[in-house]
Amino acid sequence: MSKIDVLLGLQWGDEGKGKIVDVLTPKYDIIARFQGGPNAGHTLEFDGIKHVLHIIPSGIFHKEKSNLIGNGVLIEPVIFKQEIESLKSKGIDAVTNLLISNKANLILPTHRLTDAANETYKGSSKIGSTLKGIGPAYTDKVARIAMRVGDILNDNYKQVYDKLKASHIRHITSLGFNLNSFQIDGISFEEYEQLWLKSLDFLKKFRIIDSEYWLNDALNSGKKVLAEGAQGAMLDIDFGSYPFVTSSSTITAGVCTGLGVAPSRIGNVFGICKAYCTRVGSGPFPTELFDENGSLLREKGKEYGSTTGRPRRCGWIDLPALKYSCMLNGVTHLVIMKTDVLNDFSQINVCDKYEINKNITDKFPFNISTEDIKPLYSSYQGWKQDIKGINEYSKLPSAMKQYITALEEKMGIKVAVISTSPDRKDTIYKENI
């Protein structure tokens, strides 16, 4: 009987999970997504080609692996079809090895309009949503009125669709908008709806299964499974910087509900963070930099959203938030990404604690979204050297090793893996994984 390993982001998303899941995939038989939807953008780069996945698990590039979209995930059929077709155009067959839970929920065109209407209505207090319909679709799930993938196999699916659409129109109208107030991906609602309905036929061709049975059977027969998280722990619906969060459980606990596996089944937890911090959209970000260091991080780290293209906000690494994440997720292996982005800095700062109303704390506060938080930093000497191509920890510059050791001591956890470029091969295994 195998355990299920987990890989997830410890910050505000965009930690570089796609690369690590791709590096780890050879060790596993099945890669499973357990939450989120097309708001995610997992970038993988190999053989000189960059691939961005939104809904499909990152194991899709390995022919012999199975990939599962679990019940906790949201599927937007038009985006799903585009993603499959884009992979096909690059010679990747994403049909044979992909399975979909019949309990995964669907994002309707009117969910996307609802997202746009809600955000516009909120004005300056908007969340900065990716506008993929995530919040409204999960709202319907909890309200027990959602449309699930299994529903499209029933003859009455159009009635279910129409009923849900009508409830969205009532909501949109109550905010002072209508079906034509917003376009969806540059086209009108009517045109998009036609595409969406046609995409359901495409979706039906996939293996739509009771994935919780399939996955537990696979674990019982000794198969190795990796659960691939999306977004990051600081965007978790319960523990993130509420209300500036996404609408799903992005932490290890979400693996149990998003795939149907028991807590005792969880094995290793690979927690991914950057050597600094980024955030897209609105919300608190205690270590955000508004100076040339912030711009340097953005330019060197190519910090622009892979789903929306928005420039990401950049700042120093935030240890109170990171320690909170490690605690919530039960991280067994810490993975540090994008260390090469710090190559040009002569000084690197690390936030150890926050000062809030003259009190000093290393805890992530309840009122993170309203408090005035001053980050307290320690400074480390930069290594001022290109580290690309170094693939042994001992050969890294000594200033960089001092920085890594300081993080380990402050967090009370060993760094297991260090990534030194977007390429698969530029990965240092400091600990045995």
Ligand code: IMP
């Ligand atoms: P939503 O998930 O589209 O509703 O967006 C809610 C918040 O989460 C916004 O601030 C988004 O920018 C952020 N967000 C959602 N998905 C991602 C992601 O994959 N990476 C980083 N931020 C994300």
